[in-house]
Amino acid sequence: MIVTAGLSPAWQQILTFRSFELGHVNRAKSAHWCASGKVLNVGLALHRLCGHSRVLCVTDDGPAGTAMQAEYERQSVPTHWIKTQAVTRVCTTLLDEHTEQTTELVENAPSLNNDDLERFCEAFALETREATVVVLTGSLPSGVPSDFYRRLIESTSAAVIMDARGPELSEALRAKPFLVKPNVSELSKTVRRPLENEEQIWDAMRELQSQGAVSVVVSRGEEPMLAVFRDQRFVVHPATESVVNPIGCGDCLAAGIAWQLSRGSEFPALLKYGSAAAAANLQQLLPARIDVARVEELSHRVQVEQI
Template sequence: MILAVTMNPSVDISYPVDRFKFDDVNRVETVRKTAGGKGLNVARVISQMEDEVLATGVLGGTIGDYIVQELNESNIPNDFLRIEKESRNCIAILHEGMQTEILESGPTLSKEEGTAFLEKFECLLTTASLVTISGSLPKGLPTHFYRKMVEISCNKEKPVIVDSSGEELKQVLKHEKKPFAIKPNIAELSQLLGFEAEAGNIDMKQTLNHEIFKGIEWIVVSMGDKGAFVRHGDDYYQVTIPKIDVINPVGSGDATVAGLAVALNRNQTVESVLKTAMTTGMLNAMEAVTGFVNIRKLKKYYDCVKVKKID
């Protein structure tokens, strides 16, 4: 079973309007509300791939109730730490080909609530075979919180995929207990290292040889329509993807993590792991709904992904 963690989930609300009027009334006829957060997108895609998954994290209030209801209706098993504080809404206003977002920061967790989640997390690990940790931390938790989660997982010999950024990711990588895999994009890689990461093969090999990455089995650097550059152990791979009609790229990174998790959990070959991860990312971008892949198209696009080992 894959344990998918979302520490700061939300209800994502989409308001499509023909023309957004400032300082005036904007009426919306069609509203879409979904259980949101990077880890929930991961859990949703894993479920669509028919792998066993359990979504966890921290939820509260009526918004938290709605998220659980949405997950239950989608037949996604879940077990969250419930708190009294209200979880957050994230609003996207779609207007004139643009997207204006209003993102609530979410609840501020106490030290005691953080400790309670770590205890719950350790219990849930007993039935997990692999863990994904996605997104940002809620306010109140220290930046080394993910590092603690990785340490707990490593002590129980459970591989962890971390998809985060900034100081939270840096804290994870600086610790002696390492995640099994990370999935930064070029911008997150540059932010992490403090210099502009270049996309060329030679430059990327040098970049991923940085001391901070020592001990990490898989580093998958997502590069949008250019595919990915990957370090697996001491080997390097360039992964290229076919041209696709992109409808909604939001959540494609999460879908990539889901494909990566499923393939690793199934002990697939290196080539199959990379092709599966890239394919699920593509399939998400081809759909209007975030965190959705059409599994019937998987083989078609899987066969179009090319994996080349770089000497």
């Protein structure tokens, strides 16, 4: 069993434009709504990949929260919702077909009170009792202690994949998660210095290992992904695909890695399958609605190089 947990879901609007001009009236070619945010993207991708997963997430009974729950129910994703008074955020993605640029308008996750966090922790202990892999993902809402993820990791015996940045990631490293997967920008914010070349990225990854991470995976957009596992270094050359919507690719990467980890696969296989899941997501308009057959096909085109 794989459990995905997080505190920052979103009800997502995706607008596509033939072209987009800042400061002008722009009429959308199409508009779509879906449940999203890192925790829900990872959870949905895992459900499609393996079907042996559950999601633990907060929500409310307002319009956005109700719509989010309804879509997850239609997708038949096993979910433990923690009901709160915090209003579910709404985020917007703008896709410019002419320039192929993606713009995100991100509302911060709403604050949660101590009772919300206590009920979430109790549910986490219950849901992870038989879990072999746990994915903790998403930014912490304002007011949540930076050691929140660390305390969750310390409460489970499962292998933990961590997708966060900054203080919460630095704190979580003390609990020795199996894998952390920031992108370059998130890694830079965590080590608090610019990362201007590949060697500086490798050094920062080793720094995270020295603080407790068993392995580190760093995505770099169109550039090959970098990974370290214990004392081994890997470069992952992805399957090249046309871009429809890049939102959710990192979440599908985490889901693919988690699925293969739960199966006992070797580390290079984790990277290959995760990269394939990200590539499959890249070709879709809605995040994390990936097709297993397509992921399997793409996985044969991913090259993992040990250096």
